Amino acid sequence: MLKRDYYAHVTPEGEGPRQRFLDAGGGQWELVAENIARCRNCGDLDRQRVAEFHQGWMNSPEHRENILRMGLTRFGFGAATEAGVICAVQTFAGPGTSRGNDRTEIEMEDVARLAREFVGEARADAGAPALPSSPILAGAAEAALPKDLDGFRLDDIDVFQSDTNILREFTEVQAFAGECGGCGPVPTSGDVRAFLGDWLQQDSRRTRILDATITHFGMALRSDGKGRKVAILLLGAE
Numbered sequence: 001m002l003k004r005d006y007y008a009h010v011t012p013e014g015e016g017p018r019q020r021f022l023d024a025g026g027g028q029w030e031l032v033a034e035n036i037a038r039c040r041n042c043g044d045l046d047r048q049r050v051a052e053f054h055q056g057w058m059n060s061p062e063h064r065e066n067i068l069r070m071g072l073t074r075f076g077f078g079a080a081t082e083a084g085v086i087c088a089v090q091t092f093a094g095p096g097t098s099r100g101n102d103r104t105e106i107e108m109e110d111v112a113r114l115a116r117e118f119v120g121e122a123r124a125d126a127g128a129p130a131l132p133s134s135p136i137l138a139g140a141a142e143a144a145l146p147k148d149l150d151g152f153r154l155d156d157i158d159v160f161q162s163d164t165n166i167l168r169e170f171t172e173v174q175a176f177a178g179e180c181g182g183c184g185p186v187p188t189s190g191d192v193r194a195f196l197g198d199w200l201q202q203d204s205r206r207t208r209i210l211d212a213t214i215t216h217f218g219m220a221l222r223s224d225g226k227g228r229k230v231a232i233l234l235l236g237a238e
Helices: 017-023 047-059 061-068 108-125 135-143 165-169 189-200 203-209
Strands: 031-040 074-082 085-094 172-180 216-223 229-237
Touching: 017 031, 017 085, 031 047, 031 061, 047 061, 047 074, 047 085, 061 085, 108 135, 108 189, 108 203, 108 216, 135 165, 135 216, 135 229, 165 229, 172 189, 172 203, 189 203, 189 216, 189 229, 203 229
Parallel strands: none
Antiparallel strands: 031 085, 074 085, 172 229, 216 229
């Protein structure tokens, strides 16, 4: 900022805090936040000046929120001075927090129960019959998600390869997949509802989830522990 004479979170080329974090080797799926400050003719860049910058951030609701935000687990600080101007930057990163209000940590076997409750309510409102969970579909969804998500892409998902029994048990199977970043280190009840809520807000997917001809479902959710989560929902018709 000093060398190029600008003062903003985003550079003139459009590069923001996240891109700088990634350029420095940060994780792609982590939550990133930044505080900046500057002063003119305010003395030396010393311990007192750093303390005053920090106090200024703490006195600002927006900057204070970054400092105290849950899900931001580490930070870096840098400052520079030139021609009587001092600029300071705090960069924060971490896995973030789960979406939704219910952050109860869950296991894979809890996903089906929570999904059945959530989808059941939506289908009841639409006049569609209840949708039971299929162990075959749930197993195929879980098998399609590797335990190590590093390098994994949604395009890599192949539920038919993970469990060929699907083709014998169901005449039709449809798969929905989604992912989020900066959404917490562990799977939670809120995550299940958030992913299902995303799909129910998309007209084409909502139509399929509420379709009376769908007889079973299976869902799986995986977290990398660093902020990334991937979910798969399988809908089957016998």
